[in-house]
Amino acid sequence: MVVGNLPSWKPFSQWQSTSKLSNTCKNEFSVTCRLLFCNCAVLLWKPLLLSFHLSSSSSLRAGLRRPFSLSISASAVREGDPAVGSVSLGHVTRTDFPILHQEVNGSKLVYLDNAATSQKPTAVLKALQNYYEAYNSNVHRGIHFLSSKATDAYELARKKVAAFINASESTEIVFTRNATEAINLVAYSWGMSTLKPEDEVILTIAEHHSAIVPWQLVAQKTGAVLKFVNLDETESPDIEKLRQMISRKTKIVVVHHVSNVLASVLPIEEIVVWAHDVGAKVLVDACQSVPHMAVNVQDLDADFLVASSHKMCGPTGMGFLYGKRELLSAMPPFLGGGEMISDVFLDHSTYAEPPSRFEAGTPAIGEAIGLGAAIDYLSGIGMQKIHEYELELAKYLYENLLSVPNIRIYGPVPSGNTNRAALCSFNVENIHPTDIATFLDQQHGVAIRSGHHCAQPLHRYLGVNASARASLHFYNTKEDVDDFVRALNDTVSFFNSFK
Amino acid sequence: MISSPFNSIVPLSFSSSSSSSGSVMLPNLYDYPRPKRTNFTSRNLAFMPLKCIHKYRFDSSSESDARFPSFSASCLTATDARLTSSDLVADRLRRVVAEFRSLPEPIDRVKRLLHYAALLPPLGDSARAPENRVTGCTTQVWLEAELDELGRVRFRADSDSEISKGFCSCLIYMLDGADPEEVVKVKSEDLADMNVGLHGKSHSRVNTWHNVLIAMQKRTIALLAGSE
Numbered sequence: 068m069v070v071g072n073l074p075s076w077k078p079f080s081q082w083q084s085t086s087k088l089s090n091t092c093k094n095e096f097s098v099t100c101r102l103l104f105c106n107c108a109v110l111l112w113k114p115l116l117l118s119f120h121l122s123s124s125s126s127l128r129a130g131l132r133r134p135f136s137l138s139i140s141a142s143a144v145r146e147g148d149p150a151v152g153s154v155s156l157g158h159v160t161r162t163d164f165p166i167l168h169q170e171v172n173g174s175k176l177v178y179l180d181n182a183a184t185s186q187k188p189t190a191v192l193k194a195l196q197n198y199y200e201a202y203n204s205n206v207h208r209g210i211h212f213l214s215s216k217a218t219d220a221y222e223l224a225r226k227k228v229a230a231f232i233n234a235s236e237s238t239e240i241v242f243t244r245n246a247t248e249a250i251n252l253v254a255y256s257w258g259m260s261t262l263k264p265e266d267e268v269i270l271t272i273a274e275h276h277s278a279i280v281p282w283q284l285v286a287q288k289t290g291a292v293l294k295f296v297n298l299d300e301t302e303s304p305d306i307e308k309l310r311q312m313i314s315r316k317t318k319i320v321v322v323h324h325v326s327n328v329l330a331s332v333l334p335i336e337e338i339v340v341w342a343h344d345v346g347a348k349v350l351v352d353a354c355q356s357v358p359h360m361a362v363n364v365q366d367l368d369a370d371f372l373v374a375s376s377h378k379m380c381g382p383t384g385m386g387f388l389y390g391k392r393e394l395l396s397a398m399p400p401f402l403g404g405g406e407m408i409s410d411v412f413l414d415h416s417t418y419a420e421p422p423s424r425f426e427a428g429t430p431a432i433g434e435a436i437g438l439g440a441a442i443d444y445l446s447g448i449g450m451q452k453i454h455e456y457e458l459e460l461a462k463y464l465y466e467n468l469l470s471v472p473n474i475r476i477y478g479p480v481p482s483g484n485t486n487r488a489a490l491c492s493f494n495v496e497n498i499h500p501t502d503i504a505t506f507l508d509q510q511h512g513v514a515i516r517s518g519h520h521c522a523q524p525l526h527r528y529l530g531v532n533a534s535a536r537a538s539l540h541f542y543n544t545k546e547d548v549d550d551f552v553r554a555l556n557d558t559v560s561f562f563n564s565f566k
Numbered sequence: 567m568i569s570s571p572f573n574s575i576v577p578l579s580f581s582s583s584s585s586s587s588g589s590v591m592l593p594n595l596y597d598y599p600r601p602k603r604t605n606f607t608s609r610n611l612a613f614m615p616l617k618c619i620h621k622y623r624f625d626s627s628s629e630s631d632a633r634f635p636s637f638s639a640s641c642l643t644a645t646d647a648r649l650t651s652s653d654l655v656a657d658r659l660r661r662v663v664a665e666f667r668s669l670p671e672p673i674d675r676v677k678r679l680l681h682y683a684a685l686l687p688p689l690g691d692s693a694r695a696p697e698n699r700v701t702g703c704t705t706q707v708w709l710e711a712e713l714d715e716l717g718r719v720r721f722r723a724d725s726d727s728e729i730s731k732g733f734c735s736c737l738i739y740m741l742d743g744a745d746p747e748e749v750v751k752v753k754s755e756d757l758a759d760m761n762v763g764l765h766g767k768s769h770s771r772v773n774t775w776h777n778v779l780i781a782m783q784k785r786t787i788a789l790l791a792g793s794e
Contacts, residue, residue, distance in 0.1 A: 172672050499727035501704045506729075509672035509762075518704035532706055532726070561673075562728065565680050 156456040157544035160448065163188040164542050174512030177550045182327050182355060182490050182538030183516050184377045187441070191380060194440035198433045206432055207406060207423075221432050224439030225422070231442045232353075232372065233363040234389050241388040241395070241422040242435055246354050247277035249373035249388035250321075252425055253350055254281035256398040257371075258319070264290030267316040269347075271296045271304040271333075272528050273326045276521040278352045282321060291318070298528065301479045303331040310341050317347040324356035328522050328536065329478030330461070330487040332356075339368045348394070354378055355488060358540070359457050361450040364389050376434065381441035385434035388425070395421035402427040453541045460539050460548065461489035467552045468493060468537075471559060477529060490538035492520065495555075498562045500535035506561060511554035655748045658740040659756060666760035675762040679732030686735040689724035700781040705730040707778055711785035713793060718743050719786050723778065730774045736760075737778055749786045754779050 161167050164186045169176050178186060198220065204213035206221045222237070229237040243249040258281075262268070268282050272295045279293075286293050294312055299305035304326070313320065320342045325332050335351055342349045348370040356362055358379035364372050371394070376385035390398075400407055400418050404427030409417040418424045445453065465481055468474060473496035481487045494500055504517035516536045519526045526532060537551055669675045689698075689708055700707040705727035712720045721742045723734035741749050754776040 499705055499729070502727050502729045506676060509676055533704055565684070565728065 155544055156448070156452060156541050157460070157547070160188075161542040161544065163190070163444075165189060165192075167542065171512035171514070172509050174510075175550075177511070177513040177547050177554075179537040179539060179543065179547065179551055180514045180516050181540040181543070182378070182520075182536065184383070185358060185380050185540050186542065187380055187382070187437075188444050190444045191382065191437050191440045195382060195433050195437045198436050203433070205429055217432055220436045220439070221430070224435040224442075227439040227442045228387055229389075231446065232357065232374075232389060233365050235365060236392065238420070238422055239389055239392050239395065241390065241425045242430055243373075243386045243388055243425075244384055244431070245377075245386040246352065246373040246375040247281075247386070249386050250278055250350070250352065251281045252388055252401045253371050253373075253390070254285045256401045256425070257348075257394065258282065258285040258291075259289065260399055262286070262289040262291040262318055265316060266291040266318045267294050267314070268292070269294050269296065269309065269312050269317055269320045271309070271322055272298070273304050273329055273331075273522060273525045274321065274323055275327060275352060275354070276523065278321050278323065278350075279524070292316075295524070298329075301485070302329060302477060303479045303485075304329075304333060306334065306337070309338065313341050313345055313347065315345050317342065317345055319348045319350060321350045321352070323352040323354075324362070325353075325359070325488045326478065327355050327490070327538075328492045328520050328525055328534070330490045330492075331479050332486060332488065335367045335369060339370075343368070355490075358445075359488060360454040370394055376438040376441065379438075379441055380444060381438035382431075382434040384431045385438050387438075390421070392421070395425070398425075400424050400427070404428045406430070448541070456541055457489040457539065458486055460543060460545065461487045463545050464489060464491055464537065464539060464548050467548055468555075471495065471552065471555055473497075473559075477534060489540070489543075490536060492534040492536040494531060494534050495559050497566070498559060500533050502562060503535050503555070503558055506558045507551075507554050510561075511550070511557070513551050513554045515551070655740060655744045655752065659752065662736050662740060663757070663759045666762055672762070675760070676729065679736075679762055680728050681732075682735035682739075683728045683731035686724065686731055686738065687722075689722060693722070694724065700778055702777040705774065707734065707774065707781075709734075709778065709781050709785065711782065711789060713746070713789050714743075717745070717793075719746050719749050719782075719789065721782060727774075730778075732762075733774050734778055737775075737782065741782055746786045746790050750783045752779060752783075 166186050167176060167178060198217070202213050202216040202220070204211070204217040206214065206218040208214065209218075225240050225242065226237045228234075228240045234240060241249070241252065243252060258268075262285060266289070268286065268291055270279060270282065270293060282293055285291065296305055296309045296312060299307070304322075309320075309322075320338060322333055322335070322338060324335055335349070339349045350371040350373070351367065351369045353362055353372050353374045355378070357374040362372070369389075370391050372389040374387060376387070377383040398421075402425075403416075406429070407419055407424050407427040409419050462481055465476065465487060468476055468491050474493050475496070476491050476493045478487060478492065479485050495503060500517040504515050507513040507515055516538070518533050520534070520536055526534065539547070666675050666678065669678060689710070693710055694706075694708045698708040698710055700709050700723075705725050707725045707727075707730055708723060710722045714720050719741065721738050723731075723738060725731040725734055741752065754773070757775050757779070760775075
């Protein structure tokens with residue numbers, strides 16, 4: 068338990084003051100970097116951590132974290148061999164995530180619940196702290212220095228989001244509380260003003276509840292009909308059926324990009340072409356894709372796309388809606404209040420242009436700036452690099468999980484042309500997934516999710532009430548997967564011994 | 567054989583301790599009364615399997631408890647003149663909390679929970695009905711509640727998860743046969759010291775302890791409303 072023996076992390080308030088390195092530590096740092104850069108053999112991370120432990124105080128370690136990762140991430144990863152034990156992207160980046168270096172229930176924390184939420188790198192925590200310490204102020208209205216600075220930072224975050232998904236302009240990005248609110252915005256604003264009785268909304272049964280329920284509510288009000296696509300024999304959403312289901316009655320297709328349960332990836336470009344052929348719009352729930360791969364809204368030609376900050380290393384309380392400019396401009400407001408108006412009279416108001424029209428009230432300013440910092444961090448690594456590494460992790464996770472007796476992994480079997488996201492939902496025969504998750508946590512410090520993952524219709528289709536899910540991010544390593552699979556085998560043995 | 571030392575009285579916050587009397591006397595653990603059995607009326611036949619809970623044993627290593635190694639949860643009731651219902655709930659809660667607190671290793675607490683899960687008689691298929699589901703749990707939990715002829719609440723529960731079944735088993739041990747007003751007084755915070763399942767005083771929507779307890783209390787309130 069090398070990690071467990073590391074000195075505890077310094078309080079947040081002391082992080083900024085720890086960036087200066089002593090000569091001794093600089094030497095240690097350079098030695099360590101040389102070790103990391105060497106492209107040979109199997110280089111174990113734990114001894115490296117140990118060397119930090121022995122040679123540096125906790126404050127130095129905290130100070131090292133940023134320059135350490137920033138300076139080596141690009142080159143070390145490019146040269147690294149993804150084989151077990153080598154310096155992978157996970158090994159390099161996990162030092163940026165203070166939360167990962169702790170013990171849970173006496174074991175080293177293995178955090179595999181990234182599809183629920185991701186962890187935050189120091190850069191994001193610092194951006195938040197800096198905002199509140201240095202220029203917290205309300206945006207878009209104050210004329211003083213702080214307000215001007217906060218407004219610039221807030222709007223810069225919007226530009227960062229736009230660039231990250233390649234929107235043509237930043238006014239196509241609406242900040243919301245989360246992806247759920249972004250979907251509700253489209254459903255209530257675009258849906259309520261567009262849908263008529265008998266109009267059809269096409270979804271898959273694998274959608275997250277947040278992509279289903281808003282459309283149920285709007286369908287009840289408008290008389291529109293929801294149509295759901297089942298899974299095909301590969302246990303992916305049936306794309307052929309989806310294509311056949313699209314007709315002149317279709318007004319919008321609401322689909323996930325990457326499934327949070329099945330790990331399957333939908334061909335959004337094709338779906339968009341089919342939908343546009345009949346004049347229908349496409350809303351993409353990209354919560355599980357934007358944090359893990361390069362997503363280009365212009366290439367996809369999606370009309371709407373939503374994602375969540377907290378799943379992409381940013382703060383909670385922040386999500387965004389991308390909408391094509393002409394669509395957003397034609398949409399009525401969703402929520403009323405300050406920020407979103409042009410002029411207010413007693414009997415009516417005129418509304419601001421998008422995105423302000425859809426951002427009523429004081430927004431989550433610090434969180435938006437934190438999301439901007441997260442995007443800088445992800446872009447610094449490179450989304451293509453993250454994606455390639457996660458594909459490797461996904462394969463490793465799937466193959467190793469298969470070794471667990473009586474396991475059933477949901478979703479498509481990976482093959483030459485079928486990639487899975489780096490997550491696996493599964494059940495082990497005769498053991499409740501919540502029991503598995505509880506034991507993994509209490510006995511092994513492994514954090515996974517259990518339940519229906521906000522996808523009850525999908526679980527019903529699969530014939531189960533719940534499943535367990537391990538979901539990875541780029542800061543996970545193959546050792547994390549090994550620890551998890553070892554712990555899962557132990558868990559299965561434990562429960563079977565009670566039968 | 568699972569046993570736990572009952573060597574210290576654990577301070578706990580228990581809501582009923584603020585009852586009107588102001589001085590709830592916990593039963594003397596070293597002179598625990600032998601339970602009397604309730605005669606089940608025909609109305610209670612549906613609850614006959616509760617007799618299985620006579621095997622319940624939240625073990626204590628105290629000598630005098632050893633003389634009563636197998637007290638009945640369902641029948642340690644207000645029929646005993648020396649114990650009020652609030653005493654009973656308080657005492658059972660304290661015993662359960664103390665027992666789990668005596669186990670420092672998480673795995674031992676989980677094992678103990680599974681032990682009690684195994685003691686909980688299963689519900690039949692008819693009782694595993696949607697209307698008996700406890701909502702909000704990531705596992706499926708079914709709960710039945712009924713008032714007996716003495717106005718006490720009788721609970722039965724089951725789950726598709728062994729750990730949840732263990733929670734149900736402990737809750738039934740604590741609350742089955744208690745007066746309705748005592749059932750509604752218990753707070754989920756009182757259970758946090760058991761430190762098994764979700765951590766601390768979690769108000770997570772998946773906290774089975776909390777969800778089942780709240781369901782027991784809601785059913786109790788509904789039963790009272792229905793009987794008036």
